[in-house]
Amino acid sequence: MKKIIIYLELGSILGLLVCGLWIFLKLPVETSQGFPQKIMYLHVPTFIATYLAFFVVFAFSIAYLWKRELMFDQIAKVSAEIGLIFCALLLVTGAIWGRPTWGTYWVWDARLTTTLLLFLIFMGYFLLRMSVKDRDKEARLASVIGIIGCLDIPIIHKSVEWWRTLHQPSTLFKVESGKASPSIPSELLNPLIASIILMMFFYLYLLLLRYKTEKSKEQLNRLIAETQV
Amino acid sequence: MHIGIEYVIAAYGIWFCTFAVYILMTKRSMRIAEKTIEAIKQKVPESPENTDKKG
Numbered sequence: 343m344k345k346i347i348i349y350l351e352l353g354s355i356l357g358l359l360v361c362g363l364w365i366f367l368k369l370p371v372e373t374s375q376g377f378p379q380k381i382m383y384l385h386v387p388t389f390i391a392t393y394l395a396f397f398v399v400f401a402f403s404i405a406y407l408w409k410r411e412l413m414f415d416q417i418a419k420v421s422a423e424i425g426l427i428f429c430a431l432l433l434v435t436g437a438i439w440g441r442p443t444w445g446t447y448w449v450w451d452a453r454l455t456t457t458l459l460l461f462l463i464f465m466g467y468f469l470l471r472m473s474v475k476d477r478d479k480e481a482r483l484a485s486v487i488g489i490i491g492c493l494d495i496p497i498i499h500k501s502v503e504w505w506r507t508l509h510q511p512s513t514l515f516k517v518e519s520g521k522a523s524p525s526i527p528s529e530l531l532n533p534l535i536a537s538i539i540l541m542m543f544f545y546l547y548l549l550l551l552r553y554k555t556e557k558s559k560e561q562l563n564r565l566i567a568e569t570q571v
Numbered sequence: 572m573h574i575g576i577e578y579v580i581a582a583y584g585i586w587f588c589t590f591a592v593y594i595l596m597t598k599r600s601m602r603i604a605e606k607t608i609e610a611i612k613q614k615v616p617e618s619p620e621n622t623d624k625k626g
Binding site: 380559 | 573574575576578579581582583585586589590593594597598600601604605607608611612615
């Protein structure tokens with residue numbers, strides 16, 4: 343596992359740096375939004391990584407409730423932590439991008455509000471984990487909150503279609519005449535897809551690194567408990 | 572100079588700093604946990620309780 347973590351660390355971080363050079367040095371400045379459009383290459387991959395992290399929480403929370411294996415809860419917990427950071431950065435980068443394009447950092451628009459709700463649900467998820475002392479009870483309750491919280495993701499995704507929003511429709515899956523296709527030219531699309539793939543590897547790296555730390559902490563707690571007995 | 576460059580620098584800067592701090596903190600806490608585990612494992616067989624039990 344140590345080797346995989348090192349390969350993922352080097353691969354994803356170097357890849358993201360190279361992708362950054364491609365975006366800033368090779369790509370032309372987009373005509374309608376100007377230079378702030380470059381935030382898209384950070385905001386959209388962060389958005390996909392948030393989805394991925396919370397999907398992992400959803401899947402492993404179900405797995406925990408089904409099998410009652412502590413490992414599943416540990417994976418759900420670390421993925422929720424990483425997802426929460428991605429979600430916070432999604433809100434921050436979105437607000438920063440909103441200022442030059444919409445003229446405001448924040449509006450109570452359906453997409454933004456449902457994303458904020460997701461962030462708050464997972465803040466509650468960690469507050470719950472901190473407040474319950476019994477490890478099994480903590481895992482059980484957190485799994486339920488994790489599953490309920492993830493039900494917000496399809497609402498976030500569909501919010502730009504269901505309600506009239508200031509937020510633009512999906513860049514990658516814009517639905518036109520029944521078909522979902524990207525709404526940007528391939529020149530701008532290719533680095534975006536590369537950033538998304540690299541961001542997924544970066545998420546995987548964080549997940550493994552954090553999971554290894556979590557395992558060490560659990561082992562330490564067990565050892566402390568044993569030595570006290 | 573590009574118009575709106577400050578927004579791009581702010582977005583990329585915040586993103587980069589957040590993960591740099593997160594990765595460093597995670598690695599630090601892993602190192603501390605591993606060192607403590609090693610220390611406990613080395614100490615436990617030497618403790619008087621254990622030697623009494625062996626004796």
